[in-house]
Amino acid sequence: MSAAGDLDPTQLPSPKGGWSESMTVLRNVTVVPPVESSMVQAAGLLREDGSYCHEGALWRRHRPITTEPDMPKEITQKIPGRWLWGGVLWAHFGHFLVESTARLWALANLDAPVDGVLFIPKRPAVRDQVRGFQSEFVGLMQKDLPIRVAADPAMVEELVVPGQGFGLGDITEATPKYRNAIHAQFARDIKPEGPEKLYISRSKLGLGKGGLLGEEQMEAYLAAEGYEIYHPQEHSLSAQLARYKAARKVIAADGSALHLYAMVGRPDQKVAMVLRRKSTAHTLLTDNVRHFCKCDPLVIGALRTEWVPKDNQRSSRLSFGELDHSVIGRALKDGGFISGGENWPVLDDHARQSVLKDKGIKSNRFVESPAFQKAREEQERAERRARRAARRARREAREAAQNDG
Numbered sequence: 567m568s569a570a571g572d573l574d575p576t577q578l579p580s581p582k583g584g585w586s587e588s589m590t591v592l593r594n595v596t597v598v599p600p601v602e603s604s605m606v607q608a609a610g611l612l613r614e615d616g617s618y619c620h621e622g623a624l625w626r627r628h629r630p631i632t633t634e635p636d637m638p639k640e641i642t643q644k645i646p647g648r649w650l651w652g653g654v655l656w657a658h659f660g661h662f663l664v665e666s667t668a669r670l671w672a673l674a675n676l677d678a679p680v681d682g683v684l685f686i687p688k689r690p691a692v693r694d695q696v697r698g699f700q701s702e703f704v705g706l707m708q709k710d711l712p713i714r715v716a717a718d719p720a721m722v723e724e725l726v727v728p729g730q731g732f733g734l735g736d737i738t739e740a741t742p743k744y745r746n747a748i749h750a751q752f753a754r755d756i757k758p759e760g761p762e763k764l765y766i767s768r769s770k771l772g773l774g775k776g777g778l779l780g781e782e783q784m785e786a787y788l789a790a791e792g793y794e795i796y797h798p799q800e801h802s803l804s805a806q807l808a809r810y811k812a813a814r815k816v817i818a819a820d821g822s823a824l825h826l827y828a829m830v831g832r833p834d835q836k837v838a839m840v841l842r843r844k845s846t847a848h849t850l851l852t853d854n855v856r857h858f859c860k861c862d863p864l865v866i867g868a869l870r871t872e873w874v875p876k877d878n879q880r881s882s883r884l885s886f887g888e889l890d891h892s893v894i895g896r897a898l899k900d901g902g903f904i905s906g907g908e909n910w911p912v913l914d915d916h917a918r919q920s921v922l923k924d925k926g927i928k929s930n931r932f933v934e935s936p937a938f939q940k941a942r943e944e945q946e947r948a949e950r951r952a953r954r955a956a957r958r959a960r961r962e963a964r965e966a967a968q969n970d971g
Contacts, residue, residue, distance in 0.1 A: 655685035660822030682712035758812035766818035831859035868893035
């Protein structure tokens with residue numbers, strides 16, 4: 567992308583800067599929330615003259631997922647004062663961290679204060695609801711800063727519109743201004759508290775959140791190595807951040823918690839991520855940690871197989887990876903995370919069936935991934951061929967020895 571293109575808000579947001587690090591100030595701007603619940607939504611900002619403000623759109627990967635809306639027939643509220651545009655407010659924790667905070671870098675770069683951060687809801691049915699973790703995050707960026715959600719069309723007296731400095735796609739590494747603002751302001755008063763070894767678990771999240779079959783067994787092995795088994799959803803953001811700052815070695819099942827960790831992580835900390843499904847989605851998470859923390863996380867892909875919904879047999883957020891503990895143990899030992907691990911046992915058939923039953927993985931709802939089944943069958947065929955070749959080689963060697971004799 568050219569330098570000129572970087573300044574064009576109809577082009578992809580760039581981690582190199584350009585319009586992603588710009589700020590536009592609008593007066594008497596119309597804020598249009600979505601009216602349909604879908605991935606791509608007509609919603610956003612219309613200037614006083616009715617033209618669309620492209621800088622206010624939310625981009626994901628290669629396209630904007632908020633597009634130019636029509637001018638509302640009726641504007642039901644007027645919002646006085648000076649506000650910061652926050653964009654789309656996600657209820658999903660991970661998407662909130664990556665996409666709803668993408669413009670908060672401006673709080674460290676404003677030339678005048680704002681009255682609060684103004685969002686539109688991702689889901690129209692949610693209306694103006696603000697969840698505790700959302701307000702806590704903004705408060706950790708700037709204390710006592712209100713959040714307001716425009717659930718109906720509104721006219722705002724003055725709106726500061728920062729470019730999208732973070733998100734999903736190339737922008738996952740974030741712009742320098744975004745990273746600098748997070749490092750300078752976010753959670754700066756949170757003191758480290760907790761052990762030096764931490765495992766960030768997903769084992770209590772339940773079926774609807776995806777998961778790792780055999781995670782509880784892995785937790786027992788890690789606890790024996792001195793790791794605290796931490797369930798972040800049971801704690802406030804502040805408590806989580808205190809743990810993440812204190813730990814010197816962090817192991818985590820891949821997921822949203824690592825996005826939060828990345829915001830306070832340091833180069834001197836060691837990080838390992840255990841993949842929970844066969845997907846390329848983890849690459850964005852890996853890039854996030856790498857660029858924010860200035861370190862290379864150890865990524866461990868050690869799935870024995872994957873269980874997928876019967877009616878949609880592909881890897882997704884609803885599928886479950888079944889762990890191969892022997893592979894994980896060796897990788898963590900080689901990476902300097904644990905002292906043992908060479909002999910972590912793979913679940914035997916009885917333990918495996920018990921885990922599947924405990925997790926509710928029933929044959930009428932889930933099946934083993936066809937891709938894993940095919941790969942295992944190919945491996946078994948290759949092993950049989952290798953055994954036959956070895957027997958043939960031994961037989962030929964004996965025959966040759968007899969002939970020589």
